Amino acid sequence: MARDTKELLKKVRKIEIKTKGLSNHLFSGEYHSAFKGRGMAFNEVREYQAGDEIRTIDWNVTARFNHPYVKVFDEERELTVMILMDVSGSENFGTQKQQKQDLATELCAVLAFSAIQNNDKVGVIFFSDKMEKFIPPKKGKSHILMIIRELIDFKPENKGTNVGEALRYFTSAIKKKCTAFILSDFMSPAFENELKLANKKHDVIALRLYDKHEEEFPDLGLIPMKDEESGEVSWVNTGDKRVREAFRVDALKRNALLKEVFTRSGVDFTTIGTHESYITPLRTLFKKRERKR
DSSP: OOHHHHHHHHHHHHHHHHHHHHIIIIIHHHHHHHSOOSEEEEEEEEEOOTTOOGGGBOHHHHHHHTSOEEEEEEEEOOOEEEEEEEOSGGGGOOSSSSOHHHHHHHHHHHHHHHHHHTTOEEEEEEESSSEEEEEEEEOSHHHHHHHHHHHHHOOOSOOOOOHHHHHHHHHHHOOSOOEEEEEEOOOSSOOHHHHHHHHHHSEEEEEEEEOGGGTOOOOOSEEEEEOTTTOOEEEEETTOHHHHHHHHHHHHHHHHHHHHHHHHHTOEEEEEETTSOSHHHHHHHHHHHHHHO
């Protein structure tokens, strides 16, 4: 077996052990409650009991036995979960414990394992400023391990980011209503219309990934900054307090506008930094969805 393949399998195994454990112990019940199935499936008929809803009475059976009977329904659990994954150049940025791409890979694996534990199908769309790869939704552990392998090893053709393009493809490719997680830093041309359309048809959740130093410069004097998407290098004087403040204000404005877009589109979202554990933001998001139901 080639050394590269061995290394890759080692990485896959490491991510599997960590994320599968989290899915089992932390998220299984919360995921189940936060992402309910499509509706109710008829199960059986039983005799009416005090407190049963009048609307559930089965009048045909009631007439036959001359005694009230009600229909019992089970929640239809099976979902399709789609993960829309930003694989653009800016995802390689990271000055803290990890790059945004590492964070996205783990998040994707946790969500995928949580989904298959609930017997849901999982599919993935990789996107940059174009649709890079589509993995159709399927069930099963081997499918999830293939997804993790792709997440670690995938090399995008393009470096830019276009969230609208990804959402357009997703809306046309997936016909049945599904739950979709979109993982990105959302540094993209406008995508509000596409997000609204996607969320009308599906249930979209946005996970914004960021690095501290994209939002606030430390005082490091004159430093070269490379734009991962365009490849351009510019020199920035981080020793100048006004430069640092202007950068911080710009990031705050950008984030406030993004929050407005998610709110107007009716999309649940959370923000996760490369410097922190994703466990708390994810659990908070799941609980918020539970309360809304």
